[in-house]
Amino acid sequence: DQQVKQNSPSLSVQEGRISILNCDYTNSMFDYFLWYKKYPAEGPTFLISISSIKDKNEDGRFTVFLNKSAKHLSLHIVPSQPGDSAVYFCAASGGGANSKLTFGKGITLSVRP
Amino acid sequence: KAGVTQTPRYLIKTRGQQVTLSCSPISGHRSVSWYQQTPGQGLQFLFEYFSETQRNKGNFPGRFSGRQFSNSRSEMNVSTLELGDSALYLCASSSDRRSYNSPLHFGNGTRLTVT
Secondary structure, three states: OOOOOOOOOOEEEEOOOOEEEEEEEEOOOEEEEEEEEEHHHHHEEEEEEOOOOOOOEEEOOOEEEEEEEOOOEEEOOOOHHHHHHHEEEEEEEHHHHHHHOOOOOEEEEEEEO | OOOOOOEEEEEOOOOOOHHHHHHHHOOOOOOOEEEEEOOOOOEEEEEEEEEEEEEEEEOOOOOEEEEEOOOOEEEEEEEEOHHHHOOOEEEEEEEEOOOOOOOOEEEEOOEEEEE
């Protein structure tokens, strides 16, 4: 059972435009959400996170939005740059038995110059 | 501060053999997690160790095992290798303060190929 879902396997956007990456989760016990970015031949790199007590967190060009009622979060990248081209993983965790970090399958973002 | 170090980077093994992968966490980090990444499957959680104790375990067969040493370094072992075990194995560490919501810091992984 996939508790964290990234339903779109890929996304292509023009340089300078906004990239919106979506993620859905099913486990209502999740209360901490993260985005990771991965380049080929490297490990994932932490990008940004959000706690369930917030609905938005911003860090430079990256903003994560959380809609708890819809069990949905999204990562906005504005403006998109060619160096942002990578695989983006959404991840979630909770306390107790849900403390491990559960990842989605990833979205491949391509930013066209 | 040095990052998470995984050795070896690449490994080729034959079906039926066993393999041991090594991970050195970031200095001061006491939690080490292991993940398997295969095409189309994302990152699948294997297990997490904290202060030499397995704190959490994923849904992998008993052929997959791990341990953590007193210096927080960790190893994972896969016995009786199968072709389907070919994957990128990633190790990640985090601080021990409310570790469940501390970001994981990943190594660059060990690429295992089983022939």
